[in-house]
Amino acid sequence: MTDWTKIPIKGILLDITGVLYESGGQAIDGSIDAVARLMKSKIPVRFCTNETSCTRKALVEKLHRFGFSMEEKDVFPPIPAMSSILKQRKLRPFTILKPEAMADMSEIDCSNPNCVVIGDATTEFSYETLNKAFQLLVSLDMPLLFSLGRGKYYNENGKLALDVGCYMKALEYACDIQAEIVGKPSRSFFNAALEDMSVSADQVVMIGDDVVNDVGGAQSCGMRGVLVRTGKYRFQDENHPEVKPDGIVDNLAQAVDMILKAL
Template sequence: MSWLKRPVKGLLLDISGVLRDGDHVIPGSLEAVQRLQASGIPFRLVTNETQVTVEKTVEKLTKLGFTGICPSSIFAPAPAVAAHLRENSLRGYLLVHPNVLPQFEGVETTEPNCVVVGDAAEHFNYERLNQAFRVLLSLRDKEEPMRLFSLGKGRYYKEEDGLCLDLGPFTAALEYATGAQAQIFGKPNATFFQAALKDLSLSPEEVVMIGDDIVGDVGGAQGAGLRGVLVRTGKFRASDENHDTVKPDAIVDNLSQAVELIMNQNL
């Protein structure tokens, strides 16, 4: 197990597909998190969840039994892009789920000069996509930058009733139609991982990312200099084990197995 030859001083964990599937705890994950908390090994939760606020994510995890998790330990794209808009006085057309709008408090939305795309789920419709398209084209016509911000670029995610289209395909549609290049604020963007590393006060080679997304979690983490471990839970598919471009540092059955291996190695 070459991935454990270097000490693991910190962890980044995905939420959906690693800790939970929908409203159900993935077997062993609750105990694995409790074991990490007792061990003192620091970890942060990094998620592309953009249908609810960070506070609601904590609330949901708490109801599932994950205690001791606070909003500051969760890194999600919406707060990051909202801060970027406020810091740069940008006015956004927010193509996001209504549940996440509280994260954009203080962001001006009249006469938008940028578009923000999140996982709007059932709120993705032709009218809203077409309005985002028109905003970007109007910026081009005024010879202004076509600022398109995407809260991730995942292909799909898993809910209890099966796989669902993520926001990546919708982002790609706007890119194709306008020629704009989206700036990604979630996984697999390296800056997203670096923010969590900074909060841990650890270097990339000291940290392991554990996720169920071969590209967003594993590939993104490796691109930022971390070790990436793939779990066979969540949206994992057998074909991920032989991905064309991303080669995980390790593949484990679940979070519980990964934590067990790390604990044994750190003894």
């Protein structure tokens, strides 16, 4: 690992679940104060999440209940980006998403679908829904599968749970196709947040609990990636065969201490 604070830091990207709060639980110790201190420092902060179990508005309202004070415009989940893609490409999706999340796709025509979109559907995933997605994809001359992230698992109430990437891989295998990822670790997703901050990638640090999608995804875009030992973190992540974090910290509070000390 390098001294990831040595190069000036002009922007911060934060994952949400597993960094700010535990899925299904409460805010992680020190995270509320850590975010407040970052914002007070005037360093631009954006929140990049693959959370698609609810609307962006509902997610921000939940964070506010925890005690965070970010604005909705600074939170980057995949569904708004997915909606833009569907509109631009005139696509009509068959969706496997939680009903609570569909409000962010209210302007999208889902009749006579010609593509499939999957996200954090949890209990909406079943043999029946996956089979419908499969049947649609194999019926199309040019099948299109969009996945709102590609995580393998996440931490929920202290236990690991299957993430959307597992279902994405099943459909890829069955249909002999490759999904388009909308969300981390796609470059276009990270770049949207960078453009919003007007900061170059080499001056930005991404802090997350997913060594591949948060840390590795950020590094592939030219950013520094810092791994936190909260959320879905496992000790094996520190010796990942492909991704080497620029830094590893116990939690967000420790990372912010190091950032502010280096200013």
